[in-house]
Amino acid sequence: MRPPLFWYQKPGLKSALLAPLAAIYARTTASRVAQKPQFRPDVPVICVGNINAGGTGKTPTVIALVQHLQRLGKTPHILSRGFGGSEKSPLQVREDMAAARVGDEPLLLAAFAATWIGADRTQTAKLAIAAGADVLIMDDGFQNPGLAKDISLIVVDAARGFGNGRVLPAGPLREPIQAGLARADAVITIGHGRAQTRFDQTWARELSIPRVSGHLAPLPTGIDWQGLRTLAFAGIGNPAKFFETLTAEGAEIIRAVALEDHQPLSLTLLQRLQSEARLRGAQLVTTEKDAVRLPKSMRVEVLTLPVRLQLADWAEIDRLLDQRL
Numbered sequence: 659m660r661p662p663l664f665w666y667q668k669p670g671l672k673s674a675l676l677a678p679l680a681a682i683y684a685r686t687t688a689s690r691v692a693q694k695p696q697f698r699p700d701v702p703v704i705c706v707g708n709i710n711a712g713g714t715g716k717t718p719t720v721i722a723l724v725q726h727l728q729r730l731g732k733t734p735h736i737l738s739r740g741f742g743g744s745e746k747s748p749l750q751v752r753e754d755m756a757a758a759r760v761g762d763e764p765l766l767l768a769a770f771a772a773t774w775i776g777a778d779r780t781q782t783a784k785l786a787i788a789a790g791a792d793v794l795i796m797d798d799g800f801q802n803p804g805l806a807k808d809i810s811l812i813v814v815d816a817a818r819g820f821g822n823g824r825v826l827p828a829g830p831l832r833e834p835i836q837a838g839l840a841r842a843d844a845v846i847t848i849g850h851g852r853a854q855t856r857f858d859q860t861w862a863r864e865l866s867i868p869r870v871s872g873h874l875a876p877l878p879t880g881i882d883w884q885g886l887r888t889l890a891f892a893g894i895g896n897p898a899k900f901f902e903t904l905t906a907e908g909a910e911i912i913r914a915v916a917l918e919d920h921q922p923l924s925l926t927l928l929q930r931l932q933s934e935a936r937l938r939g940a941q942l943v944t945t946e947k948d949a950v951r952l953p954k955s956m957r958v959e960v961l962t963l964p965v966r967l968q969l970a971d972w973a974e975i976d977r978l979l980d981q982r983l
Contacts, residue, residue: 660918661712665821665830676828684825687801687833691841695806697780702793702808702983707800709838710820710830713895713919714813715848715967717763717947718874720797722967723811724771726975727793732983735791737782737805738764739798740775742920748776748785757951762920765950767797779804793983800842801832808982810842811975815896816849816857816871820864835864843978844868848967872969874899876907881961884908888961889940891931893917893948900945904963912940923951932959 664672673680706723708714720736727734738751743761751760751768760775767773772789774782783794783805796802800810814820821830832838839845845865847857850873862869888909892900897916905911915931935942942960944952949962969975 660916661830665824666818667822669822669824669829673822673824673828677824680825680828683827684834684837687825688837691801691803691833693803696804697783698806699783699787699794701787701791703783703796703805704793704809704811705796705800705805705807706811706813707796707798708813709800709832709835710814710818711826711832712830714815714818715846715874716798716813717766718965718967719811719813719846719848720767720795721770722872722969723795723975724767726972727795727979728771730979732793733790734771734793734795735786735789736764736767736771736773736795736797737779737786737799738767738773738775739777740764741798743775745775746777748774748778748781750774750785750789758922762947762951763797766947771795800838809978812838812842812845814845814847814857815853815899816847817853817899818896819857819861836866839864839866842867844870844974846870846872846969848872848874868974870969870971870974872967874903874965875968876903877964877966879962879964883963885910887912887938887940888943889913889915889931889935889938890943891915891917891948892945893919893921893923893951894945895919900963903965904943907963909943912938917948923948923953925953928952928956932956 706716706720724734740761743759745759751764751773757765764773764775774786776782825831854871886909888911890911901914946964
């Protein structure tokens with residue numbers, strides 16, 4: 659479901675009417691995060707989470723952190739809930755598994771490090787440690803008290819910031835800003851120059867912890883995007899960001915199809931997109947996360963534009979790693 663527009667507008671009547679429900683949601687979250695952790699692993703735990711509901715850039719942040727730790731000689735394993743997958747038992751994700759079974763994000767992450775799914779983070783943490791992990795990275799789970807966390811990083815879309823600053827359903831937040839910041843070690847804001855400036859102007863004074871800025875940059879693949887007629891589709895938290903990136907690479911988007919986050923790519927949908935692309939002389943293009951949900955028969959027909967998070971400076975993250983790893 660797309661977030662309502664009023665979540666990202668100045669608070670008004672709609673958010674005021676929903677304030678009582680937001681207060682209940684905030685109290686419920688506060689009660690949950692106040693619980694003592696069920697398990698403290700004997701290896702460090704880094705949580706990459708958010709205060710906002712929906713996509714903020716956690717997956718590329720996890721990938722960047724994994725690769726950074728690997729360069730430091732560490733063996734990080736990723737713990738994910740496996741959202742969108744049918745599998746209920748804890749297991750290690752293999753790249754040949756179906757996204758419908760394990761979830762699209764875990765399947766993508768499994769290409770970078772050993773990735774475990776399961777609702778019980780204690781179980782998956784123990785399995786990962788037994789398999790050789792010396793660092794655990796939680797993909798999401800900032801509001802989950804199951805595991806004791808050594809470092810918590812909050813990821814924010816710089817353009818959207820914290821929306822109208824209100825808690826669900828009056829706004830996009832899982833918990834009040836200051837309550838979340840009090841448990842975190844750093845904020846990572848993702849976006850290019852103007853988005854970062856907008857975040858500074860609106861939210862910088864709210865921050866009580868260090869902030870690290872970064873942006874998503876296309877990964878060189880050898881594809882010449884300049885002038886390429888494309889029919890682009892994306893089922894991520896904020897599809898507009900993908901379309902903007904594709905346009906910035908020089909591609910001509912004849913139609914942009916914004917799907918729901920994690921939306922299943924049905925055969926009917928894909929055939930319709932394929933037929934339209936052929937009729938209009940366009941190339942189908944999608945995101946890495948969507949590509950893992952494509953049937954194998956379609957993957958040769960759809961180009962992927964992968965992106966990677968580039969941080970302005972790793973110094974603050976390295977300081978946290980030196981202190982706690």
